[in-house]
Amino acid sequence: MKAKIIITPKKAVVDPQGKAVQNALEHLGYNGIRAVHVGKYLEIELNGADPAIARRQIDEACHKFLSNPVIEDYRLELE
């Protein structure tokens, strides 16, 4: 089983990386971009087989450690 976690900056947080990437894309001629948000992607390989337990544990870890709720949101997927 694998946990996939996508961490993105909260909308209220200034994201200078996203802005820099957006500027570069526009400079390269890619038009029609409203905004770019740069985040993180983590893959965690799990030994357990119970998705409910895994979700509870990883969700706790996301909240407590892997993301910072002051500045980031996260999305957790198990497969």
Place this chain on the structure above:
Amino acid sequence: MTNDQQPTTHHPPNLNFAVLQFPASNCDQDALHALGDVLGQSARYVWHKETSLGNTDAVIVPGGFSFGDYLRCGAIARFSPVMQAVQQFAANGGLVLGICNGFQVLCEAGLLPGALIRNRSLQFRCEPVYLKTLTSDSPFTNQIPSDKRLKIPIAHGEGCYFAADETLQRLKANNQILWQYCNAQGEVTDAANPNGSLWNIAGICNERRNVAGLMPHPERACEAMLGSADGCAIFQSLLHALESRKVATAA
């Protein structure tokens, strides 16, 4: 030497400072030098695996790149065994000062509100800045004259202070904002903001006023030969606060 030759001046305090060390801390030696050699206090390193702070009057969480700043700055250091001891020390009212990466660690640990994110310029900024001190009502600012601008260097890539609006309002209402970036004239302007921090915030304290953090490095500005000795005022505030506490306890 007879009694009448004894010095009549007040003895300087001799206090015990714990300077934490994480893998990739790199301002620990500067902090130890400032406290020990410049200010004449007892200061010693406490390794991150320690579970106790021992006999300690105040804790310095120094700058650096603890644990490589992996994941987020300070995110891994905050779960070190020594940080559990710091949590307890702070809960008992002990004085804790986080500098640069130490500020980030204290925010991650929940000992201070808010977070420090990437500088708006995306550049690592390493230069002297000016700080305005907003209140003398804290153990970290009591010896700083209200009209004194502090010239202290910064050296960081992630020093942009962010907090939700209600947190900012609370910081302001409780006088928890200790320092703001200003220009040489003492004006708090956007041009004087080196990293995009909300409200030009350079340093704050908690509501109880015993834990503080700041991005600039006072420990690198304690001797004139280093370009500024203004950082001393912050440490002298700490000494004053600690000495007052000892007198109060002894009385």
